[in-house]
Amino acid sequence: MTNTTAHTSTDAATTTPATTGPAHADPTDRPRLVVLVGSTRRERFCPVPADWFAAEVRAHGALSVEVLDLAGFDLPQSLDTTPDVTALGERLADADAFVVVTPEYNHSFPSALKTAIDHYHSEWQAKPVAFVSYGGMGGGLRAVEQLRLVFAELHAVTMRNTVSFHNYPTVFGEDGTPSEAASASAAAKQMLDQLAWWAVALRRARAEHPYSA
Ligand SMILES: Cc1cc2nc3c(=O)[nH]c(=O)nc-3n(C[C@H](O)[C@H](O)[C@H](O)COP(=O)(O)O)c2cc1C
Numbered sequence: 001m002t003n004t005t006a007h008t009s010t011d012a013a014t015t016t017p018a019t020t021g022p023a024h025a026d027p028t029d030r031p032r033l034v035v036l037v038g039s040t041r042r043e044r045f046c047p048v049p050a051d052w053f054a055a056e057v058r059a060h061g062a063l064s065v066e067v068l069d070l071a072g073f074d075l076p077q078s079l080d081t082t083p084d085v086t087a088l089g090e091r092l093a094d095a096d097a098f099v100v101v102t103p104e105y106n107h108s109f110p111s112a113l114k115t116a117i118d119h120y121h122s123e124w125q126a127k128p129v130a131f132v133s134y135g136g137m138g139g140g141l142r143a144v145e146q147l148r149l150v151f152a153e154l155h156a157v158t159m160r161n162t163v164s165f166h167n168y169p170t171v172f173g174e175d176g177t178p179s180e181a182a183s184a185s186a187a188a189k190q191m192l193d194q195l196a197w198w199a200v201a202l203r204r205a206r207a208e209h210p211y212s213a
Helices: 047-060 083-094 111-118 141-153 181-208
Strands: 032-037 064-069 097-103 128-134 163-165
Touching: 032 047, 032 083, 047 064, 047 097, 047 128, 047 181, 064 083, 097 141, 097 181, 111 141, 128 141, 128 181, 163 181
Parallel strands: 032 064, 032 097, 097 128, 128 163
Antiparallel strands: none
């Protein structure tokens, strides 16, 4: 459970379909983290680890957090620009860092997540991205490794550490809390330490020298 782990908690943030949390309301000017809920299935599990992780971010304290649920945005596979595409793009553009919460579908990540990624370019560039994954024996890590390749193409920087939940149905209690909460939180903290470092460094760098891809 250090660079890969299993784990949860619940925070109201992801229970609404679209977005929660003010994007510009942090008086401490902490870097802004967007947590993306990467599964859009009707019966999805994804909000459980996403809500747990958002609570971990708040406890960590270095980053402000906004949870964006991809199920709340109608993003066309044609990659045409629509009001929802514009709305999500504005939230992503405001972010200094991302955490993608993803399951594993056929050893990869959900197509809805790929569509969301493909709609945007500069919104991802020169920003750090970390991952929370879940699945069977593999804990969703094959999805994560593929996401690293995608985000490299978009000039994003992915974090070495991940938080992963192996055999996830046995890991989370009915209340959305992981059975091994301490190790889950320790894994989240390590990853957030890395993410916060990069978020501060890259925010400063982007301000000093606008990134050109
Ligand atoms: C199309 C599909 C493919 C799947 N493939 C995998 C897989 O390759 N590895 C795995 O661990 N779980 C796999 N699963 C099981 C998922 O881990 C499980 O359904 C999980 O709940 C999906 O996340 P979600 O409910 O948030 O969408 C698959 C599920 C679906 C729907």
